[in-house]
Amino acid sequence: MKIAISGKGGTGKTTVSACLSQVYLKKGKKVILIDADPDSNLKTTLNIKQEITPLIELKEIIAERTGTKPDERAIFFKMNPEVDDIPEKFFYKNGNLLLGIMGTVRGGGLGCMCPENAFLKAVLRNLILKRDEIVILDMEAGIEHLGRGTTEGIDWLIIISEPTEKSIETTKRIEKLANDIKIKNIGVVGNKIESQEEKNFLIEKLSSMRILGFIPYFEEFKKSELEGKTPWQAVPEILNYVEDIVRKMEEKNG
Numbered sequence: 001m002k003i004a005i006s007g008k009g010g011t012g013k014t015t016v017s018a019c020l021s022q023v024y025l026k027k028g029k030k031v032i033l034i035d036a037d038p039d040s041n042l043k044t045t046l047n048i049k050q051e052i053t054p055l056i057e058l059k060e061i062i063a064e065r066t067g068t069k070p071d072e073r074a075i076f077f078k079m080n081p082e083v084d085d086i087p088e089k090f091f092y093k094n095g096n097l098l099l100g101i102m103g104t105v106r107g108g109g110l111g112c113m114c115p116e117n118a119f120l121k122a123v124l125r126n127l128i129l130k131r132d133e134i135v136i137l138d139m140e141a142g143i144e145h146l147g148r149g150t151t152e153g154i155d156w157l158i159i160i161s162e163p164t165e166k167s168i169e170t171t172k173r174i175e176k177l178a179n180d181i182k183i184k185n186i187g188v189v190g191n192k193i194e195s196q197e198e199k200n201f202l203i204e205k206l207s208s209m210r211i212l213g214f215i216p217y218f219e220e221f222k223k224s225e226l227e228g229k230t231p232w233q234a235v236p237e238i239l240n241y242v243e244d245i246v247r248k249m250e251e252k253n254g
């Protein structure tokens with residue numbers, strides 16, 4: 001199963017990504033979790049203290065694999081660098097979990113034609129098309145990471161939505177992009193739900209989309225972040241909600 005998570009900033013992408021990984025780990029699965037949001041905080045959410053080098057900072061490796069020199073403003077470089085060994089060598093590992101951090105691409109963002117970008121995209125393509133672990137991508141409010149030749153490997157795109165107009169606008173924008181690049185299954189998760197009214201609001205506004213589930217607003221998260229707790233250490237029941245989401249995805253995929 002290969003899952004990409006998107007949605008407006010602050011809606012809960014990282015929280016849900018982290019919880020999804022925990023649900024699969026509890027089932028005994030091997031999981032590769034990728035922090036692909038430049039505004040990244042997955043490591044903090046998982047309460048990992050160890051240093052993890054973002055892939056974008058592997059200058060020597062990127063140069064070697066793309067056939068360039070570090071810091072060179074290369075025009076010619078390999079678009080399909082060899083990256084099979086990157087997860088095992090440079091990801092954080094803990095039991096059945098591998099965690100990779102992409103880091104921020106300089107200049108023109110992910111659209112830029114540069115060796116770093118070719119390298120990061122190759123790593124993602126490799127994870128999505130060649131690995132048989134569960135792969136979970138915590139992305140930004142867009143799906144630019146999913147280049148050509150990668151999208152067909154994605155089983156589900158989950159868009160996290162809060163019950164606000166702005167979040168819904170972003171959700172619809174992402175849905176359109178995802179349809180354009182022909183992502184197979186797109187689902188919405190309503191997060192931070194405080195009332196039946198808010199739930200109905202999302203159901204009504206997103207009536208044309210497949211809703212995979214709702215997660216309540218948990219006041220505890222505010223304090224627990226300061227205490228360095230993971231979401232499920234703060235509120236164990238959040239995993240029940242995420243397990244339901246996994247069941248829904250698997251029903252459709254199965």
Ligand SMILES: Nc1ncnc2c1ncn2[C@@H]1O[C@H](COP(=O)(O)OP(=O)(O)O)[C@@H](O)[C@H]1O
Nearest residue numbers: 009010011012013014015192215216217218221
């Ligand atoms: N269900 C929830 N209830 C309460 N707070 C939440 C919930 N989900 C996420 N949050 C909080 O919202 C903030 C943003 O969440 P995060 O997962 O980092 O969002 P994103 O990755 O989309 O930017 C965090 O402080 C997080 O603890």
Ligand SMILES: [Mg+2]
Nearest residue numbers: 013014037041
């Ligand atoms: Mg995030």
